[in-house]
Amino acid sequence: MAAPRDYEDIPGTYVYDAERGRVGYHLNMFCMSLNDAENRKAFKSDEAAYLERFPLTPEQKQAVLERDWLGMLRVGGNIYYTIKIAFCDGLTFQDVAGMMCSMPKEEYAKMMLQGGRIPTAENMSKSGAGK
Amino acid sequence: MARIVGGIACSHVPAIGAALDKGSSTNPYWTPYFNGTVPAREWLAKLAPDVAILIYNDHANALSLEMIPTFLLGTAASFPVADEGFGPRPVPTVYGHPKLAWHLVENLILDEFDMTIANEMPVDHGLTVPLSVTCGQVKEWPFKVIPLCVNVIQYPPPTGVRCFKLGQAIRRAVEDYPEDLRVVVYGTGGMSHQLQGERAGFVNSEFDTMFLDGIANDPAKLTKISHTQYMRESGSEGIEMVMWLAMRGALGDQVREAYRFYHVPTSNTASGLQCLEPGVST
Secondary structure (H helix, E strand, C coil), X not given: CCCCCHHHHCCCCCCCCHHXXXXXXXXXXXXXXXXXXXXXXXXXHCHHHHHCCCCCCHHHHHHHHCCCHHHHHHCCCCHXXXXXXXXXXXXXXXXHHHHHCCCCHHHHHHHHHCCCECCCXXXXXXXXXXC | CCEEEEEEEECCCHHHHHHHHCCCCCCCCCHHHHHHHHHHHHHHHHHCCCEEEEEEXXXXXXXXXXXXXXXXXECCCXXXXXXXXXXXXXXXXXXXXHHHHHHHHHHHHHCCCCCEEECCCCECHHHHHHXXXXXXXXXXXXXXXEEEEXXXXXXXXXXXXXXXXXXHHHHHHHHCCCCCCEEEEEEECCCCECXXXXXXXXXXXXXXXXXXXXXXXXXXXXXXXXXXXXXXXXXXXXXXXXXXXXXXXXXXXXXXXXXXXXXXXXXXXXXXXXXXXXXXXX
């Protein structure tokens, strides 16, 4: 019994499921390697060379080098892993969250202080199938 | 006989731990949150548990995508605090309870819950933040902790109903343990939040209130929530709330809600904190 991927109907959401896990494994394991201080140093000193240690696709490498946070999710990145690149860059989760939804840092922080991104017809469903 | 004397639902947002560790918990941003946690801390201190079974998820620290156990139970005598990429949190080492942990392993597996067994494992903020929230900044944790780690990082996590039944099996196993021990069960994570995609920052207070009410009064209703419904209505990372159902399953049919606190925002997340006392099993 294959699970229905009806969650693909949720706007702006990249569920790390079997499809993404299958293509994203090495990308995420590269990110995992940044838990180690020596590796972080090696990555920062020559990012492209460090990435060669992992069997990544050209699209995955490009997304990492460009810090294209949404792009990384599209090529199999898992946010709990890709965030390790951000920590390595000295960014916070909220910095990256703001970049993923194209909001200036201050505007995103203000939205959260005011109760977060509240449910609307547009953000609940692409097809209108939500409530 | 060991018995379950309390249940705690608690968000495990890393920023909460960072606020305590860096001394910013009394600034205007954090004061309302930490003030709201005081009654839970007092309640837990009075309850004086010997052991906590703490249901949480690891965030690419002890575990990676290399191997992904759905349910994992820590049997070690101690668990070091993980370095999550910026040094370990300055909190005490977590001491386990190997005898009860192995009893749980045996009973749960024979009760058809196929636990992975961890004899060595660091623990990350998923486990230490709820301890900090409910015990405060202490030199040593006031009770032993058995980590029970649930996969919510690789879709699909176990279903809500499966987690609820695991909780029920934990209760049976605890009550079968011969030594007198006071046990509390933590369900951590949530509440509504989304950390990824163009929809990052999603919070749904209406869903969270419904969920808190359900934990107190009607968990059976909550076990019917599908994974897609969690992700749609509580954000993609809100699906962690299946871990609250595992805690709730361990508390028996009826509970008394001793305390509830809800706060938005803690960083990107709606935080919930709920204290439950078990009623009489029927």
